[in-house]
Amino acid sequence: DAKTTQPTSMDCAEGRAANLPCNHSTISGNEYVYWYRQIHSQGPQYIIHGLKNNETNEMASLIITEDRKSSTLILPHATLRDTAVYYCIVRSRGGGTSYGKLTFGQGTILTVHP
Amino acid sequence: GAVVSQHPSWVICKSGTSVKIECRSLDFQATTMFWYRQFPKQSLMLMATSNEGSKATYEQGVEKDKFLINHASLTLSTLTVTSAHPEDSSFYICSAAGQVEAFFGQGTRLTVV
Numbered sequence: 001d002a003k004t005t006q007p008t009s010m011d012c013a014e015g016r017a018a019n020l021p022c023n024h025s026t027i028s029g030n031e032y033v034y035w036y037r038q039i040h041s042q043g044p045q046y047i048i049h050g051l052k053n054n055e056t057n058e059m060a061s062l063i064i065t066e067d068r069k070s071s072t073l074i075l076p077h078a079t080l081r082d083t084a085v086y087y088c089i090v091r092s093r094g095g096g097t098s099y100g101k102l103t104f105g106q107g108t109i110l111t112v113h114p
Numbered sequence: 115g116a117v118v119s120q121h122p123s124w125v126i127c128k129s130g131t132s133v134k135i136e137c138r139s140l141d142f143q144a145t146t147m148f149w150y151r152q153f154p155k156q157s158l159m160l161m162a163t164s165n166e167g168s169k170a171t172y173e174q175g176v177e178k179d180k181f182l183i184n185h186a187s188l189t190l191s192t193l194t195v196t197s198a199h200p201e202d203s204s205f206y207i208c209s210a211a212g213q214v215e216a217f218f219g220q221g222t223r224l225t226v227v
Contacts, residue, residue: 034215043118043207043218044158087157101148102209102216104158 004088009109012082018075020108022088025069030092033064035073037084038107044087047073078112085109116142118210120219127198127226134194135222137208143188144210149181152205152221164191164208198226 005023012018024033034049048055048062050071055062061074075082087107117140127133137147145166150158162183163171170183182194195202207221 038158041205041221041223043120043209043221044216045218046215049215101160101163102158103160104150106157 004090004105006086006088006105006108008106009111012075012078012110012112014080014112014114015077018078018082018110018112020073020075020086020088020110021070022073023070024088024090027068027090028092031090032092033062033068033071034089034091034102035060035062036087036089036102036104037082038087039081039084044104047086078110080112080114083110083112116140116210116212116217118144118208118217118219120206120208120222122222123220124223125225127224129199129226130197132194132196133198133224134192135206135208135224137191137193137210137219139189139210139217142210142212144191145188146211147185147191148209148211148216149183149191149193150207150209152207158207161193166191195224198224200226202226 032049032051035047036044038044048060050062050064064071085107087104089102119138121136147164149161151161152158160173161176164183164185166185166188172178185191203226205221205223209216209218
């Protein structure tokens with residue numbers, strides 16, 4: 001699976017959009033970009049994933065550059081409860097249950113302040 | 115989304131004793147589950163892949179005789195930390211693969227004293 005690079009930490013004001021970048025310059029054609037987050041002392045939570053098109057769900061939007069070498073996770077209206085470590089993970093969807101084997105980097109510590 | 119439940123949420127044990135952690139998929143069958151370990155201020159590290167009805171696959175550097183994994187049914191995997199020592203104190207997290215994403219348990223905080 002391709003390696004990802006994320007900023008160590010970011011701050012965001014409550015109510016504003018939080019834009020979390022991720023570089024994955026070695027991503028290959030069959031690899032997806034996944035985002036998870038981990039709130040302190042809890043298990044990771046799935047946020048969103050995409051291949052090459054931009055994606056949006058009830059939690060966030062994912063913008064993937066045309067060359068797929070980087071992406072940005074957007075939390076449109078950050079709240080205090082969005083304070084967490086956000087992990088950008090690249091891996092192939094593949095088949096079967098090996099999907100769940102995820103390689104976590106250090107992630108970005110997002111702090112949302114009042 | 116699917117629910118994966120871990121038990122206990124936290125446990126304190128004496129050095130030299132063994133501790134069992136359970137991971138259950140509550141609303142779907144999980145042929146494969148994964149066990150991670152997370153030390154303070156560090157990221158999650160995959161320990162092993164638990165396969166229903168067969169032996170677990172361990173990552174390099176993880177002692178299979180120390181971290182015993184049993185996956186006897188499609189909804190339950192257990193991790194037993196044998197002869198625990200203070201350096202085994204950590205946050206242990208299991209996950210199960212869904213059709214789109216992985217579902218994680220809430221984690222188990224193990225403290226060995």
